[in-house]
Amino acid sequence: MVAPVLKEGVILGISDRIREKIGREPNWITGLPAGGTPVQEVYRQAHCIIQMSETYENLPRVGFEAMASGCVLIVDDRGGWREQVLHGQTGFLCSNEREFVYYASRAAFESAERRQMAEQARVWLEEQWGMEKAMISWGDFFSMLENK
Numbered sequence: 569m570v571a572p573v574l575k576e577g578v579i580l581g582i583s584d585r586i587r588e589k590i591g592r593e594p595n596w597i598t599g600l601p602a603g604g605t606p607v608q609e610v611y612r613q614a615h616c617i618i619q620m621s622e623t624y625e626n627l628p629r630v631g632f633e634a635m636a637s638g639c640v641l642i643v644d645d646r647g648g649w650r651e652q653v654l655h656g657q658t659g660f661l662c663s664n665e666r667e668f669v670y671y672a673s674r675a676a677f678e679s680a681e682r683r684q685m686a687e688q689a690r691v692w693l694e695e696q697w698g699m700e701k702a703m704i705s706w707g708d709f710f711s712m713l714e715n716k
Contacts, residue, residue, distance in 0.1 A: 570673045570676070580607070616675050617641050619641070620643075620665075631653070632693065635659075640682050641659035641660070641689070658689035659689060
């Protein structure tokens with residue numbers, strides 16, 4: 569990515585096994601072992617969470633954490649990310665490496681857009697995934713089971 573200021577990154581859960589797969593992280597990325605720092609501290613320092621993965625998650629927990637913490641998600645356009653992220657409104661869904669570079673760079677340069685997206689993500693999170701919505705959804709589910 570390109571940015572108007574020097575950027576740093578963090579990889580959480582780094583281990584020798586991970587380094588065997590991806591190589592040693594560059595000097596501008598800090599690799600932290602699992603449990604190496606409280607996740608709240610990572611979110612407090614981050615503007616964006618950029619996550620490309622070889623695996624699918626049905627509903628990635630990190631998405632909820634990031635949105636609640638004010639971090640914009642820049643993630644794979646697949647799996648549960650499609651349920652959590654409204655492309656261009658609450659984060660960015662990426663289909664390939666070039667899109668990750670573009671949207672990460674865009675988020676770095678367009679700070680007002682990034683802040684607006686982070687706020688929209690918090691609101692959308694509460695409306696779609698908050699406690700009230702969850703209670704209604706689970707209530708409907710259990711009612712359906714009782715009526716069978």
